[in-house]
Amino acid sequence: MTCPICSKETDAKYRPFCSRRCADVDLGRWLTGSYAIPAEPVDPDDLPAASEADPAARRPQ
Ligand SMILES: [Zn+2]
Known part of the structure; x- marks a missing residue:
C-alpha cells in the first residue's frame, strides 16, 4: 500500500x-x-456571442 x-x-x-x-x-x-x-469553470466559448443573444441582431432587414 502506498x-x-x-x-x-x-x-x-x-x-x-x-x-x-x-x-x-x-x-x-x-x-x-x-x-x-x-465548480466547473465557465468556458466563454460555450456561451453564445453577444450579437447572437441579442434578438435585435436577428431581425430581418
Ligand atoms: Zn506520504
Missing part, C-alpha cells in the same frame, strides 16, 4: 500515510474542503 498523498511506501505507524506530515496534509484537505468537487 501513501495517498505522495505515493511513497506506507508507514504502519501512520497508515494509510507514509508520515505524520502526509496525515496532516490529508486532514488539512478535509478541513479546508479541498475534497469537495470544485
